[in-house]
Amino acid sequence: MMSTRIARAVQATAIAAAFAGPFAAAALAQDNGNGEKARVDTPRGRQPVIKVSGEGRATTAPDMAIVQLSVVKDGKTAREALDANNKAMAEVLAALRQAGIADRDLQTSGFSINPQYHYPPNDDGGNRPPELVGYQVVNGVSVRVRDLTKLGEVIDSSVSLGINQAGGIEFTNDNPDAVITEARKAAVADAIGKARVLAEAAGVSLGRLIELSEQPARPEPPVPFARMAKESAADQVPIATGENAYNVTVNVTFAINQ
Structure with a gap:
């Protein structure tokens, strides 16, 4: 009877160690770059961004x-x-x-x-x-x-x-393609200028471009x-x-x- 209880205890310990191993390894893998280990259940913060819209206009006969x-x-x-x-x-x-x-x-x-x-x-x-x-x-x-x-x-x-x-x-x-291209360039330049002003006012520096899209034109x-x-x-x-x-x-x- 004693030998049976010891065998069950050993088996339970082995199963616990087997489940704990991957979680322990994952916890050790969370390194913030300074040698400090982060908690696994700590949610990552959303990347701060600046979103702006730009407008461009070009005319032709x-x-x-x-x-x-x-x-x-x-x-x-x-x-x-x-x-x-x-x-x-x-x-x-x-x-x-x-x-x-x-x-x-x-x-x-x-x-x-x-x-x-x-x-x-x-x-x-x-x-x-x-x-x-x-x-x-x-x-x-x-x-x-x-x-x-x-x-x-x-x-x-x-x-x-x-x-x-x-x-x-x-x-x-x-064929208005050339004049529309001028309007697109002006719109992007306008958006970049607005983003730089906002970043300067907030005391931060502008990072990489994440997304750029054009709104459908209204005739x-x-x-x-x-x-x-x-x-x-x-x-x-x-x-x-x-x-x-x-x-x-x-x-x-x-x-x-x-």
Whole structure:
């Protein structure tokens, strides 16, 4: 009996030593560099950082315009309105091609046939149904004008041939990569300058770059056009192209050297 108890005690001691060995070795492995051993259950602190955002802006003259034009025609029947619209739009497209607009720069942007109703007054309190009085057909085309010197002429000739509604003009650039690169460089430089000011104010030194990301660009809305009447067109529509601004925002994270 005594020999059995001694054997069990020896076995238990061996198992305890086996489990304690790895934990003891892990504890000894935690060295802070000065010969002092750290506790295994001590949580590591989060690295101090500086997070800033930078903004960059670069401008350039536009070299292309995108114009939204529409033909709106009414008729007593859908067929009548559609035929009138088709005739006017065919003349507009032919004139645009004759003005040098390539087929790749002409794209239908919308088409609809809408019934038109008259709502009789119900002075007597009765519920009178609306009366169908005709149909309206709207056919829209998006036009890219790559020669801005012809933009006024293009709009004028289109209105003269039947365009009676326009949605907007967007002045843009065919290849804005170079000016966007300038805006990106300016945004990063702005972020670095802000980070240095913050570090100096906090009495610390700026460390390595940890993270750098760019926020998605937000396009500027096109210039709106009001509904145009055929008879309101001048000899040539005056156009002011101005300049395009490209804005870039970046988020930067730097480590802090304490």
